[in-house]
Amino acid sequence: MSYEMIALLMFSSMMLMLLTGQRVFGAIGFVATAAALLLWGDGGSEMAFNASIKLMNWYPLLTLPLFIYMGYMLSESGIASDLYHMLHVWMGPLRGGLAIGTIVLMVAISAMNGLSVAGMAIGSSIALPEMLKRNYDKRMVTGVIQAGSSLGILVPPSIVLILYGMIARQPVSQLWLAGVMPGLLLATLFILYILIRCRMQPELGPPLAEHERQLSWREKIALLNAGVLSLVIIFAVIGLFVMGVTSLVESSAVGAAAATVAAWSKGRLNRQVIDTILRRTLDISAMFMWIILAALCFGAVFDGLGAVKAIESLFLEKWGLTPWEVLILMQITYIVMGMFLDDTAMLVIVAPLYIPLVKALGFNPIWYGVLYTITCQIAYMTPPFGYNLFLMKAMAPKEITLGDIYHSIFPFVLVMIFGLAMVTAFPQIAMWLPEAVYAR
Numbered sequence: 001m002s003y004e005m006i007a008l009l010m011f012s013s014m015m016l017m018l019l020t021g022q023r024v025f026g027a028i029g030f031v032a033t034a035a036a037l038l039l040w041g042d043g044g045s046e047m048a049f050n051a052s053i054k055l056m057n058w059y060p061l062l063t064l065p066l067f068i069y070m071g072y073m074l075s076e077s078g079i080a081s082d083l084y085h086m087l088h089v090w091m092g093p094l095r096g097g098l099a100i101g102t103i104v105l106m107v108a109i110s111a112m113n114g115l116s117v118a119g120m121a122i123g124s125s126i127a128l129p130e131m132l133k134r135n136y137d138k139r140m141v142t143g144v145i146q147a148g149s150s151l152g153i154l155v156p157p158s159i160v161l162i163l164y165g166m167i168a169r170q171p172v173s174q175l176w177l178a179g180v181m182p183g184l185l186l187a188t189l190f191i192l193y194i195l196i197r198c199r200m201q202p203e204l205g206p207p208l209a210e211h212e213r214q215l216s217w218r219e220k221i222a223l224l225n226a227g228v229l230s231l232v233i234i235f236a237v238i239g240l241f242v243m244g245v246t247s248l249v250e251s252s253a254v255g256a257a258a259a260t261v262a263a264w265s266k267g268r269l270n271r272q273v274i275d276t277i278l279r280r281t282l283d284i285s286a287m288f289m290w291i292i293l294a295a296l297c298f299g300a301v302f303d304g305l306g307a308v309k310a311i312e313s314l315f316l317e318k319w320g321l322t323p324w325e326v327l328i329l330m331q332i333t334y335i336v337m338g339m340f341l342d343d344t345a346m347l348v349i350v351a352p353l354y355i356p357l358v359k360a361l362g363f364n365p366i367w368y369g370v371l372y373t374i375t376c377q378i379a380y381m382t383p384p385f386g387y388n389l390f391l392m393k394a395m396a397p398k399e400i401t402l403g404d405i406y407h408s409i410f411p412f413v414l415v416m417i418f419g420l421a422m423v424t425a426f427p428q429i430a431m432w433l434p435e436a437v438y439a440r
Contacts, residue, residue, distance in 0.1 A: 006035070006039070010031055010032075010035050010298075010301070013031050014027055014028055014031045014298075017030065025287070025290035025291045025293070026294075028291075028294040028295060028297075028298050029290075029293070029294035029298075031298070032047070032294065032297040032298040032300075032301050033045075033047075033297065035301050036297070036300075036301050047297055047300045047301065050300070052293055059249065060162065060165070060166075060172050060248055061162075061289075061292075062249045062252065063157070063162060063172070063248060063249055063251075063252035064162060064285055064288055064289070065281055065282075066249075066252035066253055066255065066256045067159060067162075067252050067255065067256075068159070068280075068281045068284050068285055069259075069277060069278075069281040070237075070255045070256045070258075070259040071109075072276075072277040072280050072281055073256070073259040073260055073263055073277055074109070074233070074259050074262075074263075075122060076263075076273050076276055077259075077262070077263035077266060077268040077269065077273060078266070078268055079229065079230065079259075079262055079263065079266065080105070080108075080109055080122045080126070081126055082229075082266075083105060083108060083229075084102075084105050084122075084126045084127060084130075087101030087105055088101060088130060093207050093208055094195075094207060095195075095198040095199060095202055095205055095206065095207055096140075096194045096195060096197070096198030096204070097207060097208070098127070098130060098134065098136065098205070098208075099136065099141070099144045099198070099205050100191050100194055100195070101127075102123060102127040102131070102144050102145065102148055103144065103147075103148045103187055103190050103191055103194070104187075104191075105122070105123070105126075105127065105148070106119045106123060106145075106148030106149055106151055106152070106187075107148075107151060107155060108230050108234065109122055109152065110151045110152040110154070110155035110158075110183070111155050111156065111157075111234045111237070111238060119148060119149030119150075119151070119152045120146070120149040120388065120392065120395065123144075123145035123148060124145060124392070124396065125395070127141075127144075127145060128141060128145060128395075129397075131144075132397070134206065134208065135203075135206055136204070136205050136206070137203070137204040137205070138399065138400050138404055138408075139404050139407050139408040140194075140197070140204045140205060142392055142396060142400055142404060142405050142408040142409075143408035143409050143411065143412050144190070144194065144412075145392065146380075146381055146388045146389075146392050146405075146408070146409055146412065147190055147381070147409070147412035147415070147416070148187075150377040150380055150381065150388065150416075151183055151186060151187060151377075153373055153376060153377065154179045154182060154183040154186070154370070154373045154377065156176035156177070156179055156237075156238060157237060157251075157252065157255070158176065158179055158373070159288070160347070161175040161176060161179055161369060162175075163291075163347060164347060164351075164369045164372065164373070165369070167292070167295055167296070167347065167355065168351065168355045168369065170365050170366055170369065171366075172248055173241070173248045173434075174366050174434040175369050175370075176238075176241075176248075177242070177433045177434035177437055178366050178367065178369065178370050178430040178431060178433065178434050179370055179373065179430070180433050181429050181430060181432065181433055182370050182374060182419070182423050182429055185419055185423070185429060186374070186377075186416060186419045189416075189418065189419055190412065193411060193412070193415050197411070229262055232258065232262075233255065233258045233259060233262060236251075236254045236255055236258040237251050237252070237254065237255035237258070238251070242437060295347070295351065299351065323361040323362060326357070327361070327363065327424075330350075330354050330357075330358075331371065331375045333350070334350075334372065334375040334379055335375060335378055335379045335382055336379075337379065346376060346379070347372070347376075355368075364427065364431065366430075366431065366434065367427045367430050367431055370423060370430040371420065374416065374419065374420045374423060375420065377416060378417060378420065381409045381412065381413055381416075382413065383406045383409075388409075389402070389405050389406065389409070392405050393405055
């Protein structure tokens with residue numbers, strides 16, 4: 001049997017196991033281990049061992065539990081709720097103001113969390129009922145929350161970019177910096193869309209009623225404390241890192257400490273909150289570590305097969321595609337896979353093939369990491385089986401149907417495709433900040 005056929009058999013076996021409902025790390029790890037033993041006998045068992053040692057020796061992995069802890073601390077202590085209340089009062093008088101405030105909230109949550117699920121949970125529990133209560137269009141509301149929460153995997157400290165850096169052997173610090181400008185670009189495009197749409201159709205996002213605006217300036221200024229606290233935490237994580245005061249791992253420790261101190265200062269740090277945060281942090285961190293371990297083992301088998309060279313030969317020599325056509329084809333496959341899988345599963349399934357191919361084609365793997373992440377954001381929200389669609393349905397009230405959720409996302413998907421095209425056509429949107437910081 002040829003190596004190309006073995007590689008195809010591995011992929012098909014893994015996809016079949018995933019369709020049966022097996023855990024991602026179990027399906028990938030089992031296929032990789034079985035293939036290694038069948039191909040190389042007892043010596044193949046060393047692959048999983050070497051992958052685990054490589055994982056444990058990767059120092060930036062310490063950032064993973066610390067950032068997850070920080071995100072849950074901000075969520076469970078109600079600091080995110082305080083921030084939304086401030087945005088609610090200050091931006092509510094605008095047409096679509098609460099929707100714009102929700103996007104700003106999502107950017108802030110993304111900069112303090114790194115997981116899109118956290119943004120979705122906070123948006124659904126805090127922003128969704130407030131906007132529906134004030135007669136916002138339900139399709140506009142659900143689209144805003146889904147699009148805004150997707151920024152969590154792009155804006156640093158992105159957990160997805162940490163995983164990408166681990167698998168692609170790229171510096172996470174540069175990946176983070178590369179995600180800043182594209183993340184802000186997408187947020188700006190979302191806000192412009194909301195402003196234009198609500199000006200054309202005011203009934204989609206009416207301003208706050210007059211009686212809700214009647215707060216004194218002293219009360220409004222007092223509400224800014226929530227925003228100031230959030231900015232302090234964001235600066236502690238991102239600002240000090242960009243300034244070179246803290247390293248990557250140090251910034252995660254500073255962020256976790258800052259979130260804890262903020263919760264304590266609000267009087268919301270009790271035993272129940274700490275117990276919930278630690279349990280959830282342990283669960284998510286262990287899951288990600290198992291997935292990375294399985295991905296490294298799977299990648300080692302592919303390296304041994306020479307599958308990357310075979311795919312490169314297929315695309316460039318047999319099919320005669322140009323490097324840019326190959327890049328576009330890879331992005332399309334991510335969107336298709338995103339209808340069935342989450343971002344982590346997509347990354348560990350195709351990373352062993354795509355990342356070496358990207359390097360062979362002459363593209364910057366840091367820039368490609370941003371393209372991959374934006375494409376994952378789009379795939380998350382692409383019907384019929386986008387990951388975020390069903391997550392939104394699970395969190396939304398009964399009056400919002402799955403059909404409403406499908407319809408709500410199309411304008412935002414088009415906006416994101418436009419943003420992806422801009423970052424693809426102008427790589428400096430992503431690369432300017434890391435180049436500027438590391439040139440110092």
